[in-house]
Amino acid sequence: MIRERAYPVDPWHIRETRLDLDLMAQSESVFALSNGHIGIRGNLDEGEPHGLPGTYLNSFYELRPLPHAEGGYGFPESGQTMVNVSNAKLMRLLVDDEPFDVRYGELRSHERCLDMRAGTLERVVEWVSPSGQGVRVRTVRLVSFTQRAIVAFLYEVEPLDGAARLILQSELVANEQLPPTSKDPRVAAVLDHPLQAEEMLEQRSGGLLVHRTKASDLRMAAAMEHLVETPGRHAITTEGHADWLRTTVACRLEPGQKLRVVKLAAYGWSSMRSLPALRDQVGAALASARLDGWDGLVQQQQEYLDAFWDHSDVRVEGDPEVQQAVRFGLFHTLQAGARAEKRPIGSKGLTGPGYDGHTFWDAETFVLPALTYTQPSAAADVLRWRHSTLDLARERAQTLGLQGAAFPWRTIRGQECSGYWPAGTAGFHIAADIADAVRRYVQATGDYDFEREVGLELLVETARLWRSLGHHDRHGRFHIDGVTGPDEYTAIVNDNIYTNLMAQQNLMTAVDACKRHPDLARRFGVDDEEAASWRDAAASVHLPYDKELGVHQQCEGFTRLEEWDFENTPPEGYPLLLNYPYFDLYRKQVVKQADLVMAMYIRGDAFTPEEKVRNFAYYDARTVRDSSLSACIQAVMAAETGHLELAHDYLGEAALMDLHDLHQNARDGVHVASLAGSWIALVAGLGGMRDFNGQLAFAPRLPSRINNLDFSLLWHGLRLRVNVTADEVTYSLRNGGGSARLTLMHHGKEIEVTQVRPVTMAIPTAVPAGPAPTQPAGRAPVRRATTH
8 A cells, every 4th residue: 555645745746756666556557647548557667676567558458258157148258358568668778787677786766756747757766786887867758648649758878987888678568477467267368468469570770569469359559769869889779579679779878978769659559450551550650759759749748738737727725735636636537538539438547457447437427527627528539439339238238128228337349348247237327327428518518519429319328228227106106126326335226316316317318409409319219209208207206215314215225224333344344345245235224435425416406405414414424435436426515515624534535545545456557537536526526516407506615724726617618717715706717708708606696707807706604514424433534634
């Protein structure tokens, strides 16, 4: 586990000031770079020592067996696993005849710095070889946001204690040896050497490798080229074999002289393109990068991020640790989706192999909200990918005896890859989560062309799923039975409120969209009778309620279940799913992650303020947060119900999930949803932002330790800035000219903002929050008000 404050607090940088070999895998995730198409883990340049090597291409995967202890109808038989592709990070240095290895000789200093404004990872090392020769090594790497296929590396080395012969071996390696990722020998066999060599081309200063996966039949190409600067004579040669290329640079330098090598690497893959076409594609990408050179790539990266931070930055005064963490979260959220371009966003992005590289509902519900209001084109591309898998979702629905589209719980290509159906297939709410992402994107952008091209069909097919999955009882109430909501500790239940309310919204959003595009709706086969059935179902959705306790039931009968014995659950018993049988979890009142509480955030229009207060207190006392998806949502509802200090506590947990490795699994990649959730906790939580029924609204309030909250978001192309202090908030437009007007709600009062007339409003005195909610024994979040 990363020890608290392993990285010094800095508003724009993540610094590692000493190398801890026990935390290599975790730091490799933190320092991973990506643009949504290519991802490289923060492995040391020389490759060893390492925690977990990794280079990934979005949606490049291999098929593998999906074993079931007992088979059943409709169980998926094949899984998909993201492949570690050809590694271009490797640059091995020999000083005289001794390899540079931090485990040998003397490591005088070692620092790495992730610069979130520049989009680079820099490393500076001073090392003395076992024979006494000192060198200073400086490396910088970037994954380009502007040139999608390009990864670039700068490697500089200079001798310190006398003349030295330097040999730099720069490699491109496929099928590198990895630590075992599965105890199942069938799976391990598939993932061992998953790439078959098709072509190797070597040139004086670089070369190219082309490989194919054995089962999924995907082809990838990787190429590298080197630009060398050094005083005096040097030699450069390249040699290669089927799975590796090595370019060697040799020179002799005096103290004060430097060897400077720029390595450019290009990646591409396709399921359809021929070998020559893919080879030419990466060759062209290298030519483009060579034209701009290292300085050009660095400048482009800086300009791209300057524009991003200009309209996306969140500034927090009073908690510098959260300030650093929320920028880290936004940076990784951008990295996960910026250039994904009609590909999914995995739960780990492209930072590690966790969850086999799969995408879940995390993307639409946690990541896309942040992207919709900061980088909307990236959000639209993820939904275009979902649309491209619609035929597979229709097939899955047919297999399950349903109409419409049943989207997979976890996948890379679009087929269901979950081997555990109570938490997979039964999690039908993912259909409504996708529909909600469509609704949110169209509402925030006004992009009705997107709604016609992509959104309407997604809305129609998911509405059809709900109408066939649910049923009317003899009293006319609409029920959705046998499903699993967000809380995976309460599975296969009837009338999960989150699912029912999200389905209700899905049905009505589909009805409204069909009205806007009647010609297209008819083309999809929607007639008046079908639309009326959606309206009827939505109007009569059943929401279980316990009148005696005065709270909504997470699902039918939840509040009559036996209570979990939190007092006698030891700290080492968490996460519960690794220490107790699901049988026991399913039949008791214990909540893995925000479920009903999440419904009160996304569908807050369906609850009264009083209901929210009672519900939040009841479920906060039963939620153990064994999921990284929970803290950010609890922060939002703690803020709305008046518990601002608790909201700050939950915000800290969401934001620091990976920087402090709170769940002790950051080695497998960062938690992109929790990192995006830190934006949600600040903007929707402390900023009180909601968008019910197309109306943008804010109700900001700050906890005691935060003096100022400043954030921006995009709404119909307008850049709205919100600056919150303890007593007042200022709304201003940063573009649009004098004619631009934005009407929004401030604590229930309508105001109009223009670029020439910012509006400052007082923050009303808060209604007393009542007793602070309690959490399960030992599961309260760390108190931010007492941290320094």
